[in-house]
Amino acid sequence: MKISLIRKSLVLLGASALIATGTIVAIPAASAAPTCAVASGVTTCLGKLTAGGDYVIKVPANFGGTVFFWNHGFRNSYTIPGVTAAPTTVQEITPANDTTLKDITAIMLKKGFGVASYDGVSKGLHGWNNTDRIEMLKELIDITGEQFTSMKKKVVYGSSQAGSFLPAFAEKYPSYADAVGIMAGLEPAKTTFASLCDTMFILSVFADPNIKGCSALGVSDARGGQTVAVGEIQKVGALLTTWSQNLGAPSIAYPASIAPYGIPQRSALLMMGLLTGIPTKSAHMDGITPSSKILEQSINSTVAVLENAAVSIVTGVLAGQAISQLTGPGFYDNTKTDYASLLTDAELGRYNLGLSGDDGINLMLATLAAAPRIKGDPEAMARFAALDKTNYSSTKPFVLMANEADRLVFPGNQALFVEKARAAYDARVEKYDAALAAAVTSAQKKAVRATKPVWNVVSLYAVTPDTYTKYTAAGLPDFTAAPAPSGVGHQTFTVPQMTEWVRLLANAATSGKVAPQSSTPYFAKHAAGLSDDPDYMPNELKFK
């Protein structure tokens, strides 16, 4: 799904959104040999995978033996008129900026890399096809190897949803991945979707009790499910559209217990953002620059939450519906969530004013604590928790890159991957040390030493400039101004950033090792906007 299309979706959803009555494409029984042609020194092969998705392979005349296999993020199965068109073929051959749509295919081909990509459709549907996509990727690599026998190194890389299955791919088919690249990648879905569902829940408590959120998802029929999901999005869309006009100035009117206290609705909006981890910087809001219209420092961050939520909720709900088709209804349960514990000291201190002070904070948290919770279905919850399992056992080089203020897949996903990979690595080191201590003969020691674990992950973050918010003459946020050049949005990296990421992946595939994290300042010199801080840590996810 092109997020750039979704970005303008709220207004449309606020009016009307119809589900297209498209037809499910016929699934070919088996893949056929690709059709190849040469143009301008590039051999391009087209074909169809067994599951029915198209694929593209491009190999330049100066091919050096390394092929990059691109894995796209979430795609919707059905067109929503005026909002998003369901893909019918390959949309990205290489990483592309989701806003500018600039990709780096020409750059990669010029460097002598082969590039390949596929449309991750299975059984006529996109959505949460992770299990199938692992096999699709393997199939594409097999086809490429047969077609281009000079292929020596294979880089599997992808964005967003792909982050939730590429580690499992590397574990299942280690010989098919010499390096793994994850851009704006999702850790196994449960953490992010727990927060997304919380978003809807909190909005239902403070703003619109008609919002059912994730408790409405789980319709087994994909098309019917999407209708339900879009209905939920419409409710949220209407709410956020209103807030974008009045900046949440009116007092919270609902529920009755909180209404008399005159807490502005924007405090509830900010509270929702902080409790769910929605970034407090966005494409146009730097989280710092104050407005002359609203004299409080948190307003910038509050509007950032609004701008980010507009996109994250739309995509998240559609993806949540796709997931619920696997889990069944009831995958979300917040009966045990202690919302007060989700606020950090830094958030309580920094955003105290935006949250209407201690009194406002306490009232809102008390209201959340007293609100009837959503009880999930144990079996669906278990299936949800079991989605996209990986054990972080792959020793292949991993190069990760995320935006500081990714509005959809929060950057804490990347930090969580590193944390879990580090824990797995530490366990391997412990095992290695024990084995070495137990070895008696020099031959035994040599054999053990040959297995010495190597830390093979490097984690890069694109960051924003300090300030970039523009206000109109009336003191309102200027959403027509140029967005931040780096660090915001989802899969919105600059060409130099994507090129540097690919360079690191190519080197890692050749050497079997990633460049050390301490080289981060060096990488940053190659690509403006990459953090030069080797110890940079984004905000943690609310759930792990």
Place this chain on the structure above:
Amino acid sequence: MNIRASLTRRTFGRVITVTAGVAVSALALSALPATAATEPGVSATEIVLGMQLPQTGAASPGYNKVDDAMRAYFDYVNSKGGVYGRKIRLEVKDDNYKAGLTVSTASALINKEKIFAFIGSVGTQTHVSVIADINRRKIPDLFVNSGYTGFYTNPKKYPTTFGGLGTYVTEAKILGKYMKETFLTEKIGIIYQTDDFGRNTVAGLKSAGYTFEARKTAATFVAGTQAGGLDAQMTQLKDNGVEVVVVGAVASAFAAAVASANKIGYKPKKWVVISVGADATTFQTILLDKGIPLATSAFLLTGTITSSHAPAPGDATDEFVTAFKKINKDFNNGPETTWDNNVLQGMNIAYQMTSVLVGVGKNGVTRKNVISYMEKNAAKITSAAFSPLGYSATTHEAFTGFWVGAYDASTVLKPVGATRQMWTTDSGTGPVTELKWTRPAIGADSLPKGFSAK
């Protein structure tokens, strides 16, 4: 790994060679300070420290003098050859009291300036945005200019952070004791900001036996809104017959409260203000911006009760005041060098830091050593304060003692009694008792004891 077991006969010759090489390297290294090659911000000739504060913006008046005062003292130390030959360089970043800028300027200090430690950073709401990250990186975070207990009373949570002020709770308890003994019949009320600062103040007063009734004797506001005036809060206290107003808020709020009270004709018998909110320079600067002349603001401040851990800047008999004033005159190159409490505090932090660097020794300037030294040797860290530092393994609170004073007509804080009497307590439920402690004399040449340039 079992190193001894690996010394097999076959590899013995190679081990000897390697060992010899290591020994030679060790000898070569021993000629240099052990820290020079490895510790960020430390070389054989320099120690780089970093500070964040509002140099500009609405919150800057008064605070924006602290950094120049610190630098002046360090320049003085450098003029004496530096600590064990290392000059101290203070890198300062203006965060405008905006937490987003606090985050980015902290990153710049760490990654671009390569500082050894943070020192004297100003502000609770701003520092709370970076304290976890600074601690995660194990960077010393010393003499923070905030009295919020949450930063210091659980060193397991923030092991590298040490206070630069007494806590708001400690101060409120001591002021509360004074009030109990002084205002026997008066009705007491409070105005406080509904955040960490205000919470600490209320907690301290509760420990002293004071509780307040919401929307009657307790008026609140959200920090940051005081620029619009505090008329409603002052009207509330007036209407409820409050005679003594306690202020648990920053100086701009105290100024706004006084201005509002003045505006509505409310004349409390006394204002009792936590010291951070009662800085005379800040108070008068803010009111001057509102068009209230200095003479008027001095009149409005007269009689205000507050407390301090340090000598009054106007105390010409104090040896630290005399020494620091001279250093300020000779070395302060800041835009505003007028001697006041902010300059004194800045000088004192720099003096304490120098004391710590002297204490860890020439070859001991590591982040780990500095933190350990401060926890174990608080009594050896000398300062201008009339209170010892409370640092230990179980708390990183700074000054545990205060004296209570009142501003006179020339905005000088004078002890409420005939002489200055120090009181001490903790940030918990411990009693307030008289502090019997003698401040160590200032070191020779206004340098901490043991100072050496070699």
